[in-house]
Amino acid sequence: MSTLTTTPALHQHRYPPLPVPRLPDVPDGVWHHGVANRSLAEWVARIVRLARPDDVVWLTGADDEWERLTTGMVESGALLRLDPALRPDSFLARSDPDDVARVEDRTFVCSRTAREAGPTNNWWDPREAHNELDRRFAESMRGRTMYVVPYSMGPVGGAISQLGVQVTDSAYAALSLTVMARVGDDALAEIGPDTPWVAGVHSVGFPLRKGDGTRREDVPWPSNPVKYIAHFPEERAIWSYGSGYGGNALLSKKCFALRIASVLGRDGGWLAEHMLVLRLTSPDGRITHVAAAFPSACGKTNLAMLQPTLPGWRVETIGDDIAWLRPGADGRLWAINPEAGFFGVAPGTNEASNPVAVDTIRKHTIFTNVALTDDGDVWWEGRTPEPPAHLTDWRGQDWTPGAGRPAAHPNARFTVPVQQCRTLADSWAEPDGVPIDAIVFGGRRATNVPLVTEARDWTHGVFVGATVSSETTAAQEGALGVLRRDPFGMLPFVGYDMGDHWQHWLDVGARLGEHAPRIFQVNWFRKGDDGSFLWPGFGENVRVLAWIADRVHGAADAEETGLGLRPVAGALDLDGLTLGDDTLAALFAVDPESWLDECARTDEFFGQLGESVPPELHEHLAALRSRLWHDHEGTAPHPSASRTTVGTAVTRAA
Ligand code: SAT
Ligand code: MN
Numbered sequence: 001m002s003t004l005t006t007t008p009a010l011h012q013h014r015y016p017p018l019p020v021p022r023l024p025d026v027p028d029g030v031w032h033h034g035v036a037n038r039s040l041a042e043w044v045a046r047i048v049r050l051a052r053p054d055d056v057v058w059l060t061g062a063d064d065e066w067e068r069l070t071t072g073m074v075e076s077g078a079l080l081r082l083d084p085a086l087r088p089d090s091f092l093a094r095s096d097p098d099d100v101a102r103v104e105d106r107t108f109v110c111s112r113t114a115r116e117a118g119p120t121n122n123w124w125d126p127r128e129a130h131n132e133l134d135r136r137f138a139e140s141m142r143g144r145t146m147y148v149v150p151y152s153m154g155p156v157g158g159a160i161s162q163l164g165v166q167v168t169d170s171a172y173a174a175l176s177l178t179v180m181a182r183v184g185d186d187a188l189a190e191i192g193p194d195t196p197w198v199a200g201v202h203s204v205g206f207p208l209r210k211g212d213g214t215r216r217e218d219v220p221w222p223s224n225p226v227k228y229i230a231h232f233p234e235e236r237a238i239w240s241y242g243s244g245y246g247g248n249a250l251l252s253k254k255c256f257a258l259r260i261a262s263v264l265g266r267d268g269g270w271l272a273e274h275m276l277v278l279r280l281t282s283p284d285g286r287i288t289h290v291a292a293a294f295p296s297a298c299g300k301t302n303l304a305m306l307q308p309t310l311p312g313w314r315v316e317t318i319g320d321d322i323a324w325l326r327p328g329a330d331g332r333l334w335a336i337n338p339e340a341g342f343f344g345v346a347p348g349t350n351e352a353s354n355p356v357a358v359d360t361i362r363k364h365t366i367f368t369n370v371a372l373t374d375d376g377d378v379w380w381e382g383r384t385p386e387p388p389a390h391l392t393d394w395r396g397q398d399w400t401p402g403a404g405r406p407a408a409h410p411n412a413r414f415t416v417p418v419q420q421c422r423t424l425a426d427s428w429a430e431p432d433g434v435p436i437d438a439i440v441f442g443g444r445r446a447t448n449v450p451l452v453t454e455a456r457d458w459t460h461g462v463f464v465g466a467t468v469s470s471e472t473t474a475a476q477e478g479a480l481g482v483l484r485r486d487p488f489g490m491l492p493f494v495g496y497d498m499g500d501h502w503q504h505w506l507d508v509g510a511r512l513g514e515h516a517p518r519i520f521q522v523n524w525f526r527k528g529d530d531g532s533f534l535w536p537g538f539g540e541n542v543r544v545l546a547w548i549a550d551r552v553h554g555a556a557d558a559e560e561t562g563l564g565l566r567p568v569a570g571a572l573d574l575d576g577l578t579l580g581d582d583t584l585a586a587l588f589a590v591d592p593e594s595w596l597d598e599c600a601r602t603d604e605f606f607g608q609l610g611e612s613v614p615p616e617l618h619e620h621l622a623a624l625r626s627r628l629w630h631d632h633e634g635t636a637p638h639p640s641a642s643r644t645t646v647g648t649a650v651t652r653a654a
Contacts, residue, residue: 032058032148034188040165043199044148047167051203052139053146059174061184066364069175077220078171079366083376088363092378093172094396095245095369099223101411101477102247102254102296104492107229109259111496116233118497119609129230133239136205136228140169140241143208143215147174150188151181153257153324153338158431160270160326160336162261163191166200166251170222173202173249176366179341179415181252198260199237200251204244231255233263233495245368246343246413257322257338259495266496266504269511270326274489276304277319277335279425279434280542280549283312288549291323291335291517292440293465293489296475297411299524299537301344305356305423308542310573315542316425317356317418318434320344325436327508331515336433342421345475346370346412348382353538356423357414366415369394371407380408410474437552442522443470443486448594449523451535451587452544452572453564454551458509460564461519463620466502467602471525485605499612506614520548521564526587534587540577547572562590562627592632599625 035041048056059065070091073079079091108124109117117123147168154161164181165188168174177183191197205224209215227242238255240248247254261272275291282288294300304320319337328334342360346367349357361367370378372392379391393399393407418424427434441464443449455461470486472478485491487498494501509516522544524537547567550556558565566588574584602621606613 051141053141055145058148086377090365093368096221106227120498140203144169151183152187155431164198168202202240205242258493263495275323276300279316281314288437289434294442295470295486295489297473302354309539317423318428332435334433346380360421369409369412436517441465444525446527455519462505592628
C-alpha cells in the first residue's frame with residue numbers, strides 16, 4: 001500500500017461520480033467528480049454562465065498544486081521568484097497601488113433589513129445588490145481561468161468547522177487560499193447533499209477579452225477601480241468585485257470567518273471573533289489558554305508568537321487573527337483557529353519584535369508589497385536597523401534610503417502556512433479546540449488606557465470590549481493614527497447589528513455562568529509626555545500574561561480602580577526590567593477628567609448605535625461615570641449614576 005500516490009484515478013475511486021445532472025450551456029471542464037451537492041453544482045454553473053471564464057480549474061489539494069500555480073504565475077509576471085538560496089520557494093507579488101488594503105467604505109452587509117445590518121455596517125438592499133453585482137460580474141472573467149476552491153474552516157470534519165467554496169479569477173487569491181484554509185478534495189467531500197456551505201464569488205473585474213472579441217494584455221495585478229465587498233448573511237454568500245488584496249479577496253478570512261460566521265454564531269449560540277489564541281505554560285506546568293481581540297495591525301501575530309522574557313514561561317501559538325468560540329459539553333468556552341495560515345503585517349517584523357515570525361517566513365512564503373533587495377531577498381521598514389543602500393520598492397521602482405518614502409507598503413504582508421511556525425501548539429488542530437481561560441481586549445491607545453485591568457465580571461467585560469477605541473492603522477484605507485471606536489476589534493467585521501452583538505455576548509456569558517472565562521483589558525501602546533512608548537512590549541508582554549494567568553488560577557491579588565481591577569504592588573513581575581516608578585505610575589494612571597471625556601464619547605457612541613445597546617451596558621457607563629465623578633470632584637456621585645459604585649478609584653502606581 002505504501003506505493004499509493006495521489007493520481008486522478010484514485011480520486012475517481014474515492015468519490016462517487018457526479019450525482020447532479022449536467023446543466024446545458026456549460027463549457028466542458030466545469031464539472032468535478034467530487035461534487036455531491038446540487039446547489040453547489042448549480043451555483044458553479046451559474047457563475048460560469050454569468051462571468052464567462054475561458055477555463056474552470058478545481059483545486060484538489062494535490063501536492064503539486066502550489067508548484068503548478070506559482071510556476072504559472074511567475075511565467076505570467078504575476079509573481080517574482082525570490083532567490084532560491086536566500087528565500088527558498090518564496091515569491092513576491094506587487095499589487096496595484098490603488099489596491100493595498102481592505103476597503104471599508106465599499107464593504108456591504110446585504111441583510112434583508114437595514115435594522116439587521118445596524119448602523120456600523122453599510123447596508124445594501126439584497127435585490128439591488130444582486131442586480132448591480134450581476135451587471136458587474138457579467139463577462140467579468142472572459143479570457144481568464146476561474147478557480148473553484150473548496151475549503152474547510154477548521155479541521156476537516158471538526159464539530160466547530162464550517163465549509164466554503166470560493167470561485168475566483170485571481171490566481172493570487174486561489175494560491176493564497178491554499179495557504180490560509182484547508183483547501184481541496186477532502187473539504188469538498190464534506191459537502192454532502194444537505195450540508196450547509198458558504199459561497200464566495202470573486203472577480204478582480206479585469207476581463208482580458210470583451211464580448212466583441214477585442215483583447216487586452218494582462219497586467220501583473222489586475223483589479224478594477226470600482227470595488228464591492230458584499231455579504232448576504234441569509235444566503236450564506238459573499239460577492240467580491242474589483243480587488244485582489246487581503247481581506248477583500250481571500251473570502252475565507254474576514255468575509256466568511258468573521259462577517260458571515262458572526263451571523264451563524266448569533267443564530268447558533270457561538271462567537272466568531274477577531275482574536276488570536278495562545279497557550280501559556282507557567283514554570284510549574286500550569287496551562288492557561290488566552291483569546292485576545294485587537295483591531296487589525298495591532299500586533300496580534302507578535303503576541304501569538306511571543307517569546308517570553310520571564311524564565312520558565314512558554315507561549316505556544318494556536319491562531320493569530322480569528323477565533324471561533326463555542327460553549328462545550330462541559331460548560332466551558334472552547335475555541336478553534338478556523339484558518340490554516342498567517343496573513344501577517346511585514347513592516348516592523350524583526351528578530352526583536354517577533355523572532356518566531358522571522359523564522360516562520362524563511363521559506364515557502366508569499367510576500368506582497370514588500371521591497372526587493374538587489375540579491376533577490378525581501379526587506380521592509382524595521383526589518384534591519386539600517387536599510388540596504390539600494391532596493392526596489394513595493395511599486396517596482398528604484399529606492400535608496402534618502403528617497404523620502406517607505407520601501408515597503410505599510411500594509412505589506414506575508415502569507416505562510418501555520419505549520420512553519422516553530423511555536424505552533426500541538427493542539428492547534430484539535431477538532432474541538434481548546435478551553436479558553438481568559439479573554440483579553442486591546443487597542444492602540446497613546447493615552448488613558450492602563451497597561452492591564454481585569455473586568456469585575458462577564459457583563460463588565462462586555463462593557464470593556466464594547467468601549468474599545470484604537471488609533472487606526474494601515475490595514476484599513478483612510479487616515480492613519482486617528483482614534484476610532486472599535487468594539488471587540490470588530491467594528492468592520494460584525495455582520496449584523498453591533499448592539500445585538502453585545503447582547504449575544506451577554507447571552508453567551510449567561511449560559512457559561514461560573515465557567516465563563518475571565519475578561520481583561522490591555523494596552524501596550526501608552527505613551528509618555530515625550531511621545532515614546534512607556535512599556536517595552538513584545539516579549540515583555542509575558543509579564544502581563546503571567547499576571548492574567550495567576551489571576552485565573554487564583555494566585556495573584558488585584559485591587560480596585562475606577563476602571564476595574566489591577567495588579568497590587570509586586571503582583572506584576574517586573575524583575576530585570578528597568579522601569580522607573582514614574583513610568584509605572586504613568587502606565588496605570590487613571591485621569592478622571594480625560595476619562596469623563598472618554599465616557600461622554602462612549603455615551604455619544606452608544607447613542608449612535610440606538611435601541612439595541614443592552615441596558616446593562618448603559619448602566620455600566622453610568623456607574624463608571626459616577627466613580628470618576630466622585631474621584632474628580634471628591635463629591636457625591638454624579639446624578640447620571642444609576643448604580644452603586646464599586647470600590648474606589650486609585651491613581652497611584654502598583
Ligand atoms: O483583512 S485583512 O486580512 O486584509 C487584514 C486585517 O485587516 O486584519
Ligand atoms: Mn485581522
